[in-house]
Structure formats: structure tokens, C-alpha cells
Amino acid sequence: MTANNHSKTPQARAIRGRHRRYAPGILGLLFCLGISPAYGAEVIDAVLDGKFHEKLEADVNVSGNIIVGVMISSAHLGLTSDALAILPSGASTTQVCLKITTRDGAYTSENLFIGKGDPKDILHLPYQSKYLKVLNSYPSDAGNVAITATSGECSQSKTADYYLPGRLDSDNQLPDTEGIRIYINGFDATDVSYQLKGAQEWLPAEDCDYIEEGRHTAYNFACEIAEFPENVATPVSVRILREVYGRDLEPVTFKILAVKSK
């Protein structure tokens, strides 16, 4: 259960070398643009803890989770290209429980990854599924594959802290122009909305969209956060509100630990 030293891999050396060479320029540019230095961060590989656990079965056991996905919109594309990563966690040792769920519930996986390194590094989560063809067969548009990367062991019954997974681009950075998606299993809910917490109080609720087409076995609502408002503090507190024909259901609150900052 040891994190590998990513700097020893040829890919990592190449990445590091490139970043060392361009680091002053990149940091200067980012400073001028007012963008967080996280975007000039290096990438380290996390290590899978134990065996890779995944399940593909048509005879679906429907999910009981309300929060099924918290991710950068195109993160699902990083699964099949081995480019899935989370934004810097801010800790030298990071435990990430990565869960993948397709909307039809046919494919699920749950794995613990451990990353060690600079708290400002992006953590690459090597995804070694034997069902990559199946995952590739889902339409590439968002909405069919949900990802959560939560802090701590997967066995924790309730996890309230979420990392933000995304797909590494060709420069080994996570995109800073994409929105964030939260996939919700609303169960009987007719309306789902989300609230972000500002400096002191909750901001006005924004509607989530009901996903109309296809199956809703694992989730049926998608909340799109194009950009976090300026007055939102990190980690970002998010509250999910659900209603059944006007009658409130119990809200669900969680935190997104590391977010893009501008």
C-alpha cells in the first residue's frame, strides 16, 4: 500500500522536465492571468490499493446513493484514455475512493487509490478496467457515466468530501474552462436544485435538469455548475434540495475539497 514515486517513471520524468523548463514562464503567465498556480502543477500517479474492483451486469442492482457523480463535465472521457485525475488535494497523502457508475447501472466500480507527493500536484488515477470497450460504447456526451472521487476509505458509510475528477489534457493539466456536473438520484423527486454556500449563507438555489432519455437506474438529474461565484469559499459547500410535487425531501450537503480557482 505504498504510493509509487511517480518521478521515476519515464512519463513523469518527461512531464517534470517539460514543466521545469517552462515553469517560470508558465507561472508568470498564470500570475498575470490571475489563475491559481494549481494549473501549473505537476502530475503524480496514485497507486491502486488492492485489486481493481468493477462489475458489469445487465441484471442491475439499483443504486441507493443520492450523489452519484461530482466531476468536471468531460471527466468520463479520461477513463478510457487513462487520463483521469483529480485537482490537487492539498495534502501530502491522499486517499481517494473512486466510484464509477453508468446511468443504466450496468457498470459500476469502486476502488481506493492512494497518492503521495506534493500537496499541489495533480493526482493521476490510473484506471485499469477490463471493460474499456464497454465504457467506450456509451455515448461520449456527458450524462451517461458518473464519477465520484471521495476522500477516505470506500467503506465509509457516508462521505461528505468530494474531490473533483477531470480528464488531463495534452499538457497534462485539468481543463479550466469546463463546468462541473453533479449527478443526482432524485428517486421520486419532481424537482432537484442545488445551493452553494457563500461567505456566510447559502446562495439562491439553481435548478438541476431532469435527464429525459434512456434509463434512470442509477441517477436521473444533472446539475450543471458553469462557474463558481466569486464569493464561494473553498472547500465549496453544496446542498442538494429535492421536492416531490412541492413537498420537501431531506436535503443532502457535501463539500468539494479542491476546485478550480480563477
Next chain:
Amino acid sequence: MQGDHQDATGVAQPPPPATGPDASATTAGLAPAAPGRRDPARTAGGSRFKWPVARIKQLLFGLVLLALLSMGLMAARSLLHPPLWIFSAKAKTGVVELVTPEDKETRWRINGAVICSRGELAATSAAIIQARLADTTCGSEAWTGYRFQDPELTLILKGTVHVTLELARDHRLFISLRQRKPKKGPDGRKSGAILSFSDDTPDIELVKNGALKVNLIWSGTNLPIPDSYTDRIFPFSGITTIGRDINWTGTSLLVEGTIQVYTSDDSPDKRQLVDSAELMLGDQIRLLDFTRGDARISPKGFVRYAPGSPYFDVVAFGAADRVRIERYGENGYDFKPGMISQLTHDPMLIWLLSFLIAAIGLLSTISGMLEPKEEE
């Protein structure tokens, strides 16, 4: 083989020289009669006419080839340009979802309903003020309820509105109307939902803060209006989802039903049943708009609600090349007629094959009759 002769054992022999009275027949491709055989073409006048048996066999062979080629071409056509089918669904279900088309209006009578608006409606008329409810029929405080006494209160849905009709566990009827960003339709008029009254009460636009978020509840918690306890019919046009796929808390399901597929109206063989499938408890089917050229054809149908009934009766039909059926325990499948059904319900192919089979049969008979027989 054209021009070849066969002896009694069937072995091909070179043709004799084309001289004398048989010359014209041979050059015309007709075989002269073999020596020692009865000539079936001998006429009463003693002249000899050679029936073209070899030609008939060639023709037969050609017709068989043509038949096979036609089937191949028709099959290829069906694959490349799937024919348009009319799908007709009939179901008993606890939930129906609709997306109304942007260029049409949908009108429903909703007397007796409590109209729940997310946020108060602007008090633009006395009717709104009088109809406002102070109780919690609509759920949380975020919703405001209105009950109008007009027995012919009409809801007009303009343009694209997302509608869900659902029966609660106590069999009460709920309808939700959602539209986040109302936009103008092709006629320039704003889409949305409007309440229309039979008296002088002005129309009420059900939009709050630029979004349509309205629930209609036939609650029965206030004074009942007798007329509200009769059957209700909700005719519709739009993308239709009948039933809801399984989750572990939902109870609004499709109970039973059938889906049938017919040949389309523009088929030469109009409205012939091609195939059908039974729908099971928990199935979900979705009929989508069909686009042909610039025209968009939306599914149509109606929902019938009988108070106290545990499910709606729904009939919907629409043109499509397939219908998606989501079924628990499976990956879902596209219901559409198979290749054999497509071929057996292609009137052009059936006509052509019938003609060819008749021709082949006729020519085979003639050929058999004219085949030279050995003398007994």
C-alpha cells in the same frame, strides 16, 4: 445450351447443319425434333413447328435469378433506408411524461385542480387574489396554491413544455409543468402555460421569474367539486415516455400494455399490422419525434384518468423506425420489425415475387408439357 441437341440419354450432341426445312427453326434457336421421336409440334397440315423448350428453360432460369436479385435489392433497400413504421402503444401506467412540440398548443380542462406555482403569481386580477389558498396543499412555503371555481377552467400549453402526469399512492392525480427558459415559438408568441377562463376573467400566465414551474394537484383536501370527480381525458402531441424504469423507491410504473407496429400511411399497403410486443410491469417506452425533410411529426395520443383508478389508460402512436423499450434486468432493446417482417410486408416485393412465381410456375408447366417424351 443454345443450339445443342440432346440424344435419348441426355448427352449433348453437336447441332446438325442448318439445311432444308429445319434451317429456319435452327437459326431461330429452335431445336429440330430428334429422329424416331414423336414430334409434339406437328400440326394437322403436316408442317413442323418447333416449340422453344430450351428458350423456355432459359427464361425460367432468368426469372429465378430475377426473383433472387429482387429479394436482394429489396433487402438492401430496407437496410439502407429503413421503412417508416407506425408504432401504436396502449398501456396502463402510473406515470406519463410528455414534451409538447414548440409549434403547437395543447389544451386541457383542469377544473377542480389546485394550481401550485413556485412563488406567488402577480396579482394582476381579482380572480387571482380570490383564488389564492392559505393552506399547505402545495407542499412547502415556496409554493403558492390557487383554486379557481370556473367549471370550464382550461390550461393552454404553448410551445415546448415538459409535462409529467403521475398518480400518487393514494391515486390522486398530479401534473407537473416545467420550462426553465420560455422562448418564442415559430409564430413569435411566447411559449409557456396559460390559464383560460370561460367567463370574463383575463387569461393568467403561469410564469414566475422567467420560468414555468407549476404543479396541478387534484387534492381533495378542500371542498370537492363534483365535476372534478369525473373521468378526464388529456389529449396530447409530443415526445412521449410511458412508464418509468425501475428504482427502489419509485412506485409509478407501467403495469401492462402492448405495442404494435403497422405499415405507414404512405405505404401502398396501408396500415397493416406487422408485429407486436407485450409490455411488462416496469417497462418504459419512449416515442420520439420523427423528422422527414423539413417536417417534424410528433407522436399523438391521449391519457385517460378515472378517479380512484390506480393507473392511467394511455394510447399513443407515432411514426418512427424503432421504439426503445427499457426493461429491468436487461440493457433495453429497440423494438422494430425484423428483416423477414420488413420483406414480407413490402407490397412491392410481394407483388413482384407473386408475379415471378406465377410466371415461373406457368413456364415450368409449359416446359414440362412440351418436353419430348420417349415412345412407349
